[in-house]
Amino acid sequence: MASQRHMLEQVVVYLAGDSGDGIQVAGQQLTLSSAVAGNDVHTFADYPAEIRAPAGTTFGISGFQLRFAADHIHTVGGSCDVLVALNPAALVVSLPALKEGGILIFDTDKNTERDWAKAGASPSQLEALEARCRVVGVPLSRMTLEAVSTHGLSRSQSRRCKNCLVLGMLYWLYDRPLHHTQAWIKERFAHDPALQQGNLTALQAGYTLAQNGEWFPNTYRVAPAVFEAGTYRSVTGNQAAILGLLATASTQERNILLAGYPITPASDLLHQAARHQEHGITTFQAEDEIAAMGAVLGAAFGGHLGVACTSGPGLDLKQETLGLGVMAELPAVLWVVQRAGPATGMPTKVEQADLNAACFGRHGQAAVPVLAPATPSDHFAMMQHALTTARERMTPVIVLSDGALAHGAEPWRLPEQPIVAVPAAPNSTPPEPWLPYARDPKTGARPWVPAGTPQGAHRIGGLEKTPETGAVSSQGVHHETMMRQRRHKIETDPQRYPEPWWSGPERGDLLVIAWGSTYGVVQEALRRCNAHGIVASHLHLRTLWPIDPGLKTKARSFQRVVCVELNEGQLCAILRAQWLLPIEAITQTQGQPFSLEVLWAALEVATCQA
Amino acid sequence: MSGMNKKDFETQQEVRWCPGCGDYAILAAMQKMLASTHQDPDQVVFVSGIGCSSRFPYYMNTYGFHTLHGRAPCVATGLKLMRPELSVWVITGDGDGLSIGANHLVHLLRRNVPLKVLLFNNRIYGLTKGQYSPTSPEGTTSKSSPAGSWEHPLDPCSLALAAGATFVARGIDVDSQLPAVLQAAQEHPGAAFVEIIQNCPVFNDNAFVAVRDKAARASHVLPLVHGQKMCWGQDNQQGVRVKPWVWEACDPLHASVHDQNNRAQAQMLLVGEQAGDVPFWTGVLYQEQRATPPQAPERKRDVLQVLLQEGQAWQVAEASSP
Numbered sequence: 055m056a057s058q059r060h061m062l063e064q065v066v067v068y069l070a071g072d073s074g075d076g077i078q079v080a081g082q083q084l085t086l087s088s089a090v091a092g093n094d095v096h097t098f099a100d101y102p103a104e105i106r107a108p109a110g111t112t113f114g115i116s117g118f119q120l121r122f123a124a125d126h127i128h129t130v131g132g133s134c135d136v137l138v139a140l141n142p143a144a145l146v147v148s149l150p151a152l153k154e155g156g157i158l159i160f161d162t163d164k165n166t167e168r169d170w171a172k173a174g175a176s177p178s179q180l181e182a183l184e185a186r187c188r189v190v191g192v193p194l195s196r197m198t199l200e201a202v203s204t205h206g207l208s209r210s211q212s213r214r215c216k217n218c219l220v221l222g223m224l225y226w227l228y229d230r231p232l233h234h235t236q237a238w239i240k241e242r243f244a245h246d247p248a249l250q251q252g253n254l255t256a257l258q259a260g261y262t263l264a265q266n267g268e269w270f271p272n273t274y275r276v277a278p279a280v281f282e283a284g285t286y287r288s289v290t291g292n293q294a295a296i297l298g299l300l301a302t303a304s305t306q307e308r309n310i311l312l313a314g315y316p317i318t319p320a321s322d323l324l325h326q327a328a329r330h331q332e333h334g335i336t337t338f339q340a341e342d343e344i345a346a347m348g349a350v351l352g353a354a355f356g357g358h359l360g361v362a363c364t365s366g367p368g369l370d371l372k373q374e375t376l377g378l379g380v381m382a383e384l385p386a387v388l389w390v391v392q393r394a395g396p397a398t399g400m401p402t403k404v405e406q407a408d409l410n411a412a413c414f415g416r417h418g419q420a421a422v423p424v425l426a427p428a429t430p431s432d433h434f435a436m437m438q439h440a441l442t443t444a445r446e447r448m449t450p451v452i453v454l455s456d457g458a459l460a461h462g463a464e465p466w467r468l469p470e471q472p473i474v475a476v477p478a479a480p481n482s483t484p485p486e487p488w489l490p491y492a493r494d495p496k497t498g499a500r501p502w503v504p505a506g507t508p509q510g511a512h513r514i515g516g517l518e519k520t521p522e523t524g525a526v527s528s529q530g531v532h533h534e535t536m537m538r539q540r541r542h543k544i545e546t547d548p549q550r551y552p553e554p555w556w557s558g559p560e561r562g563d564l565l566v567i568a569w570g571s572t573y574g575v576v577q578e579a580l581r582r583c584n585a586h587g588i589v590a591s592h593l594h595l596r597t598l599w600p601i602d603p604g605l606k607t608k609a610r611s612f613q614r615v616v617c618v619e620l621n622e623g624q625l626c627a628i629l630r631a632q633w634l635l636p637i638e639a640i641t642q643t644q645g646q647p648f649s650l651e652v653l654w655a656a657l658e659v660a661t662c663q664a
Numbered sequence: 665m666s667g668m669n670k671k672d673f674e675t676q677q678e679v680r681w682c683p684g685c686g687d688y689a690i691l692a693a694m695q696k697m698l699a700s701t702h703q704d705p706d707q708v709v710f711v712s713g714i715g716c717s718s719r720f721p722y723y724m725n726t727y728g729f730h731t732l733h734g735r736a737p738c739v740a741t742g743l744k745l746m747r748p749e750l751s752v753w754v755i756t757g758d759g760d761g762l763s764i765g766a767n768h769l770v771h772l773l774r775r776n777v778p779l780k781v782l783l784f785n786n787r788i789y790g791l792t793k794g795q796y797s798p799t800s801p802e803g804t805t806s807k808s809s810p811a812g813s814w815e816h817p818l819d820p821c822s823l824a825l826a827a828g829a830t831f832v833a834r835g836i837d838v839d840s841q842l843p844a845v846l847q848a849a850q851e852h853p854g855a856a857f858v859e860i861i862q863n864c865p866v867f868n869d870n871a872f873v874a875v876r877d878k879a880a881r882a883s884h885v886l887p888l889v890h891g892q893k894m895c896w897g898q899d900n901q902q903g904v905r906v907k908p909w910v911w912e913a914c915d916p917l918h919a920s921v922h923d924q925n926n927r928a929q930a931q932m933l934l935v936g937e938q939a940g941d942v943p944f945w946t947g948v949l950y951q952e953q954r955a956t957p958p959q960a961p962e963r964k965r966d967v968l969q970v971l972l973q974e975g976q977a978w979q980v981a982e983a984s985s986p
Contacts (some may be wrong), residue, residue, distance in 0.1 A: 086976055089978070090976070090978045092980070234976055237976070238976070281980045282980070283980050283981060284979075284980055285973065285977050285978070285979055285980075286977060286978050286979070286980055287972070287973060287975055287976065287977040287978070288975070288976075293975075297971065297972055300968060300971050300972075301968060301972075304965070304966075304967075304968045308746070309746065309960055309963075311742060311745065311746055313742065330971075331960065331961050332961050332962065332963065332964045333963070333964055333967060333971065334963055336745060336746065336960055338741075338742070338745060340738070340741075341767060341768060341770075341771035342767060342768075344735060344738060344768075345735070345737075345738035345741070345768055345771070346738075347738075348731070348732070348735045348737075348738025348739045348741075348742060348768075349738055349739070349741050349742025349745070350742060351731070351739050351742065352711070352729075352738065352739035352740055352741060352742025352743035352744075352745075352746075353742040353743060353745070353746045355709075355727075355729050355739070355743055356742075356743045356746045356747035356750070357746075357747070358746040358747075360742065374732055375732060375735065375738075378731060378732050382729070467980075468969075468972050468973065468977070472968060472969075472972060504747075505709045505727035505729075505743065505747065505750055506706060506707055506709075506727070506747060506749070506750050507706065508706050509706065510706060510727075511705050511706050511725055511726050511727050512727065512728075513675075513677075513721050513722050513724075513727070513728035513729070513730065514728070514729055514730070515721070515722075515728075515729060515730025515731065516714075516730060516731065516732060517730065525677070526677070526722065
């Protein structure tokens with residue numbers, strides 16, 4: 055049927071279904087096709103800790119939010135324009151996200167009393183929705199089975215093509231090209247021609263059915279955003295981190311070790327790195343979290359850089375080994391994808407509450423540099439900075455990513471100069487005179503003479519040392535001297551650490567300090583502040599320890615300083631202690647990113663009080 | 665390296681074990697073996713955990729890393745994976761290797777990472793001043809078990825064999841055969857596990873008096889030699905015969921031949937020893953050849969741009985820019 059194509063500035067789509075419905079995959083494909091069509095995109099994956107929770111129950115719902123726009127955007131947006139709910143449980147869980155007057159696409163084959171009962175609701179709820187939004191009931195399950203019936207798939211295989219049918223519909227609704235997803239299906243199911251054909255057919259069928267059915271009188275188009283010319287790809291934080299690792303590996307003669315123990319949401323780093331053994335990366339799946347960190351120190355003793363990747367409880371378990379790295383003064387990177395804690399907490403939900411553990415989590419005076427990427431694509435540079443910092447200062451370095459950054463995707467223009475930092479190779483011969491703990495006068499770092507270096511045999515360990523020689527010592531004066539030297543080499547030259555991102559004027563009403571995944575939402579809140587006549591700036595820290603003392607002067611040029619973070623005010627407390635300024639905390643700990651509305655409301659209150 | 669002698673492996677560091685500690689003899693045996701096999705000190709690494717035994721690396725003029733309690737296998741594994749050409753030894757004890765670090769020990773042996781593990785077993789925690797350990801026999805009185813320990817001890821070699829170790833051996837600190845056992849471990853292409861009976865004269869003196877005392881040893885120890893009959897005692901007047909699920913004392917004529925490649929026989933000897941029917945054995949109990957961690961594949965270079973575009977990249981042309 056003929057339909058009218060309306061131009062929109064932006065669209066927010068939310069896909070929700072059982073954890074086995076292929077929601078995440080469909081979301082990623084819709085993201086890629088939107089990016090290829092020229093839109094700016096932002097995504098957020100909200101999935102359950104259960105792998106395959108009982109079908110149709112509310113606790114097993116997997117969600118994926120995508121925002122695509124004709125202008126540059128920094129967040130996944132607030133409430134959604136279209137919600138695809140593959141069963142009543144998905145509808146019940148996700149409905150609050152749908153905006154008034156939005157489109158609800160619902161699988162009418164899942165509209166039975168039983169389906170609704172599993173969701174703890176009744177079918178009457180759907181009718182009640184008619185007043186609030188436009189309900190588009192489509193027999194998605196039946197249509198999928200019919201569409202793929204000729205490909206010889208089992209019933210369960212056929213059902214799993216449903217996500218492609220839904221994608222096809224959305225592609226027609228928003229004028230997206232099919233070919234990228236078609237290419238992906240061909241590659242993904244190359245080993246199984248029947249599944250390949252089934253998914254291709256379902257995709258095309260969804261598109262055609264949407265075009266010919268009467269469900270969508272209007273279709274929409276979001277014009278391409280203006281991007282700088284160049285080659286683009288979509289990256290998640292985890293992908294960008296591994297690409298950064300590959301970039302550093304390409305500068306090194308020696309392989310880099312990536313060691314991990316399976317843990318959500320960091321395992322993905324191990325999976326991706328494992329595919330790149332030919333590109334200067336060696337991966338090791340350790341028997342536990344402690345062993346992964348220990349292996350990285352062992353590699354460092356042998357002259358190889360290494361990265362351990364973990365999340366939540368893994369950070370706790372690695373602390374003692376990090377302390378050994380501090381004491382022995384070996385380069386190592388610990389990459390932490392933060393999740394809601396403590397203990398098992400909410401493994402798949404986002405939080406930024408590991409800052410205190412990263413800065414202060416070890417016994418003794420054991421500071422290490424703590425870095426944090428601000429966006430998914432910033433993970434690329436941050437991995438290179440982390441490895442270079444570890445080498446330059448001969449210390450473990452902690453990087454705090456989080457679940458929203460690690461799995462969030464954005465378009466990324468490939469840099470013309472991908473190498474942003476190069477760690478120096480270890481010493482090829484011991485320096486003269488050979489003193490394992492003599493320090494570089496500029497950096498304060500000790501020499502790196504790997505095991506196996508001729509004439510370099512020496513012993514290191516976790517016991518306190520005599521300055522310069524490194525011989526074991528329990529003299530108080532040696533301990534104090536070495537402790538000061540270890541601290542000095544971390545604190546010296548703060549400008550050599552990844553620089554903060556600053557936006558806005560140098561003085562004004564309000565300074566918002568933030569770190570990590572809150573970057574986007576703070577940027578959007580800043581726009582709104584400016585629109586309301588509030589002179590506001592945004593300081594986004596990418597180095598969290600040590601805190602550059604020079605930033606204090608900048609902060610003092612504002613009437614009010616607030617710290618926005620997904621914890622109970624950890625950075626705020628650190629800054630208050632360091633700067634003695636009355637900084638206020640705006641916090642949230644619900645396992646979800648800040649929404650613009652919530653943040654804006656908090657900022658407005660803060661400025662009104664100013 | 666030719667013309668090496670024991671002194672080449674000694675450090676300036678004053679050795680600080682208690683007088684009479686078995687560790688001195690083990691240190692000397694190791695230094696002697698490395699010299700006699702012409703090892704380059706710069707190619708040898710000792711990695712240790714925490715405990716009396718773990719001070720060992722400080723006294724070896726090689727590379728050394730004194731790590732964390734129980735974690736030496738982790739550090740050594742990372743090192744060996746990246747630097748397979750180095751000779752890497754793990755020094756541990758019954759507390760370090762079988763209590764806090766047992767997990768790592770099991771996985772090191774299972775993976776067959778070509779590390780040489782020396783577990784000094786003195787059946788007591790020495791550095792923390794005398795608590796019972798995972799190898800202390802039931803009834804051991806110690807500071808933490810004044811009424812005698814109720815816990816059943818663990819047999820290190822049984823654990824190693826069960827973990828899939830490809831080399832299991834045992835030696836005694838003061839036994840002149842110890843360097844030969846260490847050398848066999850050094851030459852084994854995979855992970856080697858050696859339990860070394862070590863006397864703690866301060867907290868658990870004479871725990872092994874029957875097998876450690878030179879005079880007693882002859883009548884209490886069965887020295888295993890591959891391809892030779894398992895005979896022992898004064899003038900080798902006693903033997904051990906192993907048949908499937910049976911072991912028995914016998915005369916030397918009927919003694920079984922020790923086959924260090926026979927896993928079933930190794931298990932039988934361990935079980936027999938626990939039952940008290942087989943004497944305390946020393947030497948190489950078991951050895952097999954199994955794959956070690958693979959070498960890194962050949963490096964592909966100049967592919968960074970290709971890798972960055974992996975997935976689905978797209979172009980934004982000049983024309984669409986402002």
